[in-house]
Amino acid sequence: MSFFSWGKAALPTFSRGGIHPDEHKELTEDLPIEAFTPTTVSLPVSQSLGAPAEPSVVKAAKVKRGDVIATVPGGVSLHAPVSGIIKNVQTGPHAALVYDTVITIQAKAAEDEPEFAEEAGWQDLPIAQMLERIRDGGVVGLGGATFPTYRKLMLPKGAKVDTLVINGSECEPYLTCDYRLMLEESDKVVLGSWLIAKIIGVANCVIGVEDNKQPAAEKMRQTIAALGLEKLEPKVRMSVVVTQTRYPQGSEKQLVQSLTGRLVPKGGLPLSVGVVVQNVATAYACLEAVRNRKPVLERVLTVSGLGIKTPKNLRVPIGTSVEDIVAHCGGYSADTVKILTGGPMMGRTIADLDIAVTKGTSGLLFLTAAETSLDGYQACISCGACVDACPMGLEPNRVSQYMEAGRPLETERFGVKECFECGCCSYSCPAKRPLVQFMQVAKATYRRHERKSK
Amino acid sequence: MSESSPTLHLSSGPHIASGRSTAQIMWMVNLSLVPALLWAWAVFGPVVLAIAVSSILGCVVAEAAACKIAKTAMTVFDGSAVCSGLLLAYTLPPGMPIWMPFIGGMLAMFFTKGMFGGLGYNIFNVALVGRAMMMATFPVEMTTRWVAPHLGAAGVDTISAATALAQIKLGGEAALAKLLAAAGDGVWFDYFVGMRAGSIGEVSAVMILLGAAFLLWKGIIKLYIPISVLAGVALLAPFSLSPGLYMLSGGIWLGAFFMATDYVTSPITPKGQIIFGLGIGLLTGIIRNWGGYPEGICYAIMLMNILTPALNDWFRPKRLTADGVPS
Numbered sequence: 001m002s003f004f005s006w007g008k009a010a011l012p013t014f015s016r017g018g019i020h021p022d023e024h025k026e027l028t029e030d031l032p033i034e035a036f037t038p039t040t041v042s043l044p045v046s047q048s049l050g051a052p053a054e055p056s057v058v059k060a061a062k063v064k065r066g067d068v069i070a071t072v073p074g075g076v077s078l079h080a081p082v083s084g085i086i087k088n089v090q091t092g093p094h095a096a097l098v099y100d101t102v103i104t105i106q107a108k109a110a111e112d113e114p115e116f117a118e119e120a121g122w123q124d125l126p127i128a129q130m131l132e133r134i135r136d137g138g139v140v141g142l143g144g145a146t147f148p149t150y151r152k153l154m155l156p157k158g159a160k161v162d163t164l165v166i167n168g169s170e171c172e173p174y175l176t177c178d179y180r181l182m183l184e185e186s187d188k189v190v191l192g193s194w195l196i197a198k199i200i201g202v203a204n205c206v207i208g209v210e211d212n213k214q215p216a217a218e219k220m221r222q223t224i225a226a227l228g229l230e231k232l233e234p235k236v237r238m239s240v241v242v243t244q245t246r247y248p249q250g251s252e253k254q255l256v257q258s259l260t261g262r263l264v265p266k267g268g269l270p271l272s273v274g275v276v277v278q279n280v281a282t283a284y285a286c287l288e289a290v291r292n293r294k295p296v297l298e299r300v301l302t303v304s305g306l307g308i309k310t311p312k313n314l315r316v317p318i319g320t321s322v323e324d325i326v327a328h329c330g331g332y333s334a335d336t337v338k339i340l341t342g343g344p345m346m347g348r349t350i351a352d353l354d355i356a357v358t359k360g361t362s363g364l365l366f367l368t369a370a371e372t373s374l375d376g377y378q379a380c381i382s383c384g385a386c387v388d389a390c391p392m393g394l395e396p397n398r399v400s401q402y403m404e405a406g407r408p409l410e411t412e413r414f415g416v417k418e419c420f421e422c423g424c425c426s427y428s429c430p431a432k433r434p435l436v437q438f439m440q441v442a443k444a445t446y447r448r449h450e451r452k453s454k
Numbered sequence: 455m456s457e458s459s460p461t462l463h464l465s466s467g468p469h470i471a472s473g474r475s476t477a478q479i480m481w482m483v484n485l486s487l488v489p490a491l492l493w494a495w496a497v498f499g500p501v502v503l504a505i506a507v508s509s510i511l512g513c514v515v516a517e518a519a520a521c522k523i524a525k526t527a528m529t530v531f532d533g534s535a536v537c538s539g540l541l542l543a544y545t546l547p548p549g550m551p552i553w554m555p556f557i558g559g560m561l562a563m564f565f566t567k568g569m570f571g572g573l574g575y576n577i578f579n580v581a582l583v584g585r586a587m588m589m590a591t592f593p594v595e596m597t598t599r600w601v602a603p604h605l606g607a608a609g610v611d612t613i614s615a616a617t618a619l620a621q622i623k624l625g626g627e628a629a630l631a632k633l634l635a636a637a638g639d640g641v642w643f644d645y646f647v648g649m650r651a652g653s654i655g656e657v658s659a660v661m662i663l664l665g666a667a668f669l670l671w672k673g674i675i676k677l678y679i680p681i682s683v684l685a686g687v688a689l690l691a692p693f694s695l696s697p698g699l700y701m702l703s704g705g706i707w708l709g710a711f712f713m714a715t716d717y718v719t720s721p722i723t724p725k726g727q728i729i730f731g732l733g734i735g736l737l738t739g740i741i742r743n744w745g746g747y748p749e750g751i752c753y754a755i756m757l758m759n760i761l762t763p764a765l766n767d768w769f770r771p772k773r774l775t776a777d778g779v780p781s
Binding site: 017021263334339378383394415428429430434437 | 460461462463464465467468469470471474475476478479527529571572573574717718720722723766770771772773774775776
């Protein structure tokens with residue numbers, strides 16, 4: 001809390017670390033979600049955490065929007081986001097994996113496009129059937145984690161859960177897709193949240209929205225009041241809590257502490273303190289999967305950064321290529337130095353415009369040299385800025401020094417395995433040290449070492 | 455597609471960074487040291503500027519040489535060599551021959567920083583090692599070339615007997631009584647603003663606090679170390695002949711705010727910093743009261759510098775878990 005905010009009631013937030021970078025949300029926050037459908041889509045089969053899906057279609061086959069095109073036995077499937085003809089099933093680029101099997105569909109409207117109309121009585125479906133629809137609808141954590149949602153909602157036996165946290169924090173700078181979704185589709189987000197609360201059997205649902213998204217918080221409150229949720233069974237007490245604008249507010253452990261005051265134990269999940277966390281876009285997708293039997297076919301993402309000609313919030317089919325989005329947004333300038341999928345804190349750089357939007361792609365950023373740092377790094381001066389910034393209370397400084405000394409397997413005690421790579425440390429480091437990267441390399445070294453010693 | 459295809463960079467995140475850089479921090483520290491130098495100029499004359507330049511030159515030359523020899527990136531522009539040079543000058547008597555600080559700066563920078571691998575790798579505070587080396591090399595000049603302060607009379611080269619702490623150390627109660635009688639009623643005020651004999655940058659607590667306030671405002675230093683240093687000294691002040699004079703003399707203000715807070719050689723967590731500061735304060739008091747030197751802040755800080763890695767191991771940050779205990 002700063003000196004100037006003394007006397008004002010402080011908004012809830014997590015207890016240690018965090019940063020507040022320039023938000024840059026003004027570039028897109030007032031732009032309504034715009035639909036864009038390219039003529040071809042290319043879907044990598046690896047769209048979520050876990051085993052990759054197996055293609056279930058072959059070249060030249062005709063598909064209809066919503067048809068399954070790849071499956072994982074007992075897991076989440078991948079669906080054709082547009083009707084058309086399978087152009088190819090071959091190796092192609094993937095933002096994270098570099099290469100993956102990619103299914104390309106040439107879009108061609110079918111005579112009987114599925115409508116995905118609302119099904120009467122969806123509220124009263126058995127829980128098992130709801131979970132099945134969420135699984136079959138290919139719903140994964142759309143905040144970026146892409147963990148299969150049905151698995152998160154299928155609580156282990158004996159789990160005591162009393163609170164559902166709906167994550168509308170969107171703490172990454174630039175990104176405004178969740179904000180726009182809350183503004184424009186608040187009814188679906190709220191109903192989806194109710195649905196998830198019903199599935200996991202909790203009577204308390206808290207929707208966390210950061211202070212810099214007040215209009216969204218207000219809209220969500222109005223919607224909760226207007227929807228008449230009390231007519232639905234079971235009754236779920238829903239509330240919107242405005243939290244401090246502080247990155248990484250949207251990280252599960254941080255948000256759970258901000259909203260419930262509970263601390264998730266080391267290596268544990270929010271489940272262990274009675275909380276399940278879902279992103280607003282995931283709640284929306286769950287509702288569509290259960291109520292309309294509509295699988296995840298598209299997603300909203302923010303196209304932003306000073307490098308792109310016309311920043312937008314877009315709703316695009318999964319599989320839309322970066323190239324098509326760039327063309328739709330008027331191209332990017334010659335002073336663009338980095339293209340990212342995701343936000344600027346945790347997003348990945350890409351160098352191939354053939355890369356396609358996947359279920360976890362929340363943003364596409366075109367950063368110029370003025371917005372991003374390309375400087376080399378210097379020695380650690382032990383200023384402690386990274387330790388102060390770390391929301392987990394880890395010691396990135398020590399990890400980096402041990403990594404430089406070639407001693408990666410001695411870094412566990414400084415918290416390597418508890419690091420979720422939010423990037424607060426690197427952001428704060430005056431010597432511009434790539435502390436997250438040191439963490440990643442240390443983790444990878446441990447993984448390799450542990451595999452070998454098994 | 456855009457008409458030209460720019461070079462796209464690939465890297466691990468995050469892709470944005472705070473505006474803070476090492477060089478910016480160092481130059482801000484240098485800026486915060488300017489008031490104390492201006493004060494010294496006003497009361498001791500322009501010679502203090504020559505001493506500062508000489509010391510800075512010594513540090514910069516040695517740093518450049520170390521970078522050349524080690525074939526590492528040239529770091530003389532990051533402001534840290536200038537900072538060490540300035541701080542070394544601040545610990546020297548204003549009547550010192552101006553070539554000596556150059557030697558001292560070179561020795562300090564080369565052996566304390568260059569040989570250990572440059573900025574970030576030094577174990578001891580560079581300026582203080584410089585002072586200690588100069589004490590050993592030029593013992594007479596380091597302990598006798600004091601100048602009586604005289605506002606507005608720049609260039610008047612009065613060699614005074616000694617600093618207050620030295621006089622009291624040697625002469626006991628009689629010396630204290632003589633000193634207080636000579637100084638008159640305004641003695642406390644004079645000592646606080648800096649109308650006293652002493653090292654160039656240490657005499658004015660006011661100017662030091664002004665610079666420190668700037669660093670606090672910019673978030674470069676925190677109060678844990680300075681407050682605990684002063685508290686440690688204050689704890690042993692009652693054992694001195696004049697606790698008031700004891701708190702306002704010597705280099706404790708400069709040491710507490712500008713030497714002990716050096717990032718590289720001080721601990722990181724608040725608890726570690728408090729123990730570190732208290733240790734410095736208590737050691738200073740022990741040296742002053744029962745040791746052989748009139749002032750002990752320099753050696754106290756260097757002794758606690760040795761403990762810094764251990765303090766970082768003993769006092770770790772609190773984890774975001776129920777018990778907060780690091781693994």
